[in-house]
Amino acid sequence: MPDLSSSPDRTPEDVLAGLDYWRTLVAKQQPQWLNRDGLHTASSEIAALPPLVFAGEVDQLRERLATAARGEAFLLQGGDCAETFAGATADQIRNRVKTLLQMAVVLTYGASMPVIKVGRMAGQFAKPRSNDTETRGEVTLPAYRGDIVNGYEFTPESREANPARLVQGYHTAASTLNLIRAFTQGGFADLRQVHDWNKGFTSNPANARYDKLAKEIDRAVRFMVACGADFAEMRRTEFYVSHEALLFDYERPMTRIDSRTGAAYNTSSHFLWIGERTRDLDGAHVDFLSRVRNPIGVKLGPSTAPDDALRLIDKLDPHREPGRLTFITRMGAGTIRDALPPLLAAVRDSGATPLWVTDPMHGNGITTPTGYKTRRFDDVMDELKGFFEAHRSVGTYPGGIHVELTGDDVTECLGGSENIDEATLATRYESLCDPRLNHMQSLELAFQVAEELTK
Numbered sequence: 001m002p003d004l005s006s007s008p009d010r011t012p013e014d015v016l017a018g019l020d021y022w023r024t025l026v027a028k029q030q031p032q033w034l035n036r037d038g039l040h041t042a043s044s045e046i047a048a049l050p051p052l053v054f055a056g057e058v059d060q061l062r063e064r065l066a067t068a069a070r071g072e073a074f075l076l077q078g079g080d081c082a083e084t085f086a087g088a089t090a091d092q093i094r095n096r097v098k099t100l101l102q103m104a105v106v107l108t109y110g111a112s113m114p115v116i117k118v119g120r121m122a123g124q125f126a127k128p129r130s131n132d133t134e135t136r137g138e139v140t141l142p143a144y145r146g147d148i149v150n151g152y153e154f155t156p157e158s159r160e161a162n163p164a165r166l167v168q169g170y171h172t173a174a175s176t177l178n179l180i181r182a183f184t185q186g187g188f189a190d191l192r193q194v195h196d197w198n199k200g201f202t203s204n205p206a207n208a209r210y211d212k213l214a215k216e217i218d219r220a221v222r223f224m225v226a227c228g229a230d231f232a233e234m235r236r237t238e239f240y241v242s243h244e245a246l247l248f249d250y251e252r253p254m255t256r257i258d259s260r261t262g263a264a265y266n267t268s269s270h271f272l273w274i275g276e277r278t279r280d281l282d283g284a285h286v287d288f289l290s291r292v293r294n295p296i297g298v299k300l301g302p303s304t305a306p307d308d309a310l311r312l313i314d315k316l317d318p319h320r321e322p323g324r325l326t327f328i329t330r331m332g333a334g335t336i337r338d339a340l341p342p343l344l345a346a347v348r349d350s351g352a353t354p355l356w357v358t359d360p361m362h363g364n365g366i367t368t369p370t371g372y373k374t375r376r377f378d379d380v381m382d383e384l385k386g387f388f389e390a391h392r393s394v395g396t397y398p399g400g401i402h403v404e405l406t407g408d409d410v411t412e413c414l415g416g417s418e419n420i421d422e423a424t425l426a427t428r429y430e431s432l433c434d435p436r437l438n439h440m441q442s443l444e445l446a447f448q449v450a451e452e453l454t455k
């Protein structure tokens with residue numbers, strides 16, 4: 001099958017035909033939809049709904065990511081492990097946006113570098129799982145695969161994949177994105193509100209450190225205003241959304257042909273990534289995403305060989321387009337210092353310049369004796385440091401972080417200066433899949449990254 005998306009004489013029909021080539025390949029991590037008629041109806045309904053993002057915004061993000069790949073900017077990507085429909089409330093969305101804005105301020109001010117803000121938001125509803133089923137006592141049911149597929153409640157009805165959830169996923173993404181746009185374009189993200197983003201969070205050492213920094217920014221801004229600087233542009237901030245492109249029954253109907261260029265864009269999100277479990281070179285996910293114009297991320301785990309990375313580049317970014325491809329490494333704190341440098345060196349030697357980002361969460365999962373999936377904050381920080389060390393040793397750019405976080409005071413990851421211990425995990429563990437950094441741990445991490453960036 002030729003790569004129609006990059007053929008100079010392609011037609012929209014060719015592009016569309018190519019988009020469906022994934023159907024002939026192995027698509028991992030897809031739910032078993034028993035209700036085929038319902039699935040067909042849901043897919044047709046989604047295909048007829050308006051796009052959530054526009055091709056022009058997607059192109060703009062690609063250009064921004066190109067600057068990060070050149071070491072001129074830094075990517076901050078974060079949000080829930082698994083967004084839920086019930087969690088799409090104004091308070092929770094605002095807290096996540098505020099947390100990301102605060103982290104971005106810490107990074108921008110600390111490292112004097114533009115920060116590209118991307119939420120794991122407005123579509124992070126589908127989860128790949130290690131096992132297809134979950135057993136509790138004598139009962140075995142399909143695993144929870146995210147709200148866009150089935151319910152978390154452990155009953156046969158709730159765990160059956162329900163196509164109506166695909167449509168609900170679209171509408172929840174739309175209302176989340178609407179609020180994000182209102183917050184980031186309507187004055188809430190104005191740099192002169194830098195203090196206010198701290199309001200509503202419980203006081204703790206990270207908040208106090210942030211407050212000190214906010215005072216400095218405030219003084220600098222007031223000084224500039226007194227000098228006559230025009231801060232009209234500071235009222236708004238660019239904010240993009242992203243999620244794992246996992247579920248073909250959502251991603252395919254959301255993929256449309258751009259009338260300006262005739263190229264295919266996935267309009268469910270600005271940025272999409274392929275997970276560690278679905279990045280097979282000959283698999284459906286890699287083929288499908290090779291055919292859309294969005295900037296694409298690929299998670300790389302500890303077993304990634306240099307050749308795997310090179311072949312992924314050839315497939316996903318054959319033209320070596322700046323900003324097109326991001327490698328998100330998630331190696332584990334104990335592994336990154338050995339596993340990452342050979343990858344960086346091989347890719348550098350090939351002449352390719354993808355954006356390199358660290359996900360210090362997914363290689364550091366543990367389960368406590370009481371059954372909580374968690375991560376040690378110290379391991380997260382250690383992987384982060386290992387990421388910067390690896391880049392320093394090879395001479396490449398550490399271009400960003402990708403983190404599972406929430407703006408709420410949850411107790412899901414161990415440690416941090418609040419010293420969350422195993423007994424405390426139960427107090428406020430709300431994630432339906434993997435543990436997230438809470439507000440304070442997220443700020444602490446941002447201060448650490450700012451320090452690394454200034455080294």
Ligand SMILES: O=C[C@H](O)[C@H](O)COP(=O)(O)O
Binds near residue numbers: 081127129130433
């Ligand atoms: O977020 C990542 C994966 O979906 C998650 O780690 C899978 O978890 P599991 O091993 O409990 O299925």
Ligand SMILES: C=C(OP(=O)(O)O)C(=O)O
Binds near residue numbers: 081276
């Ligand atoms: C599933 C995820 O990560 P990974 O593919 O790296 O395991 C994720 O980021 O939600």
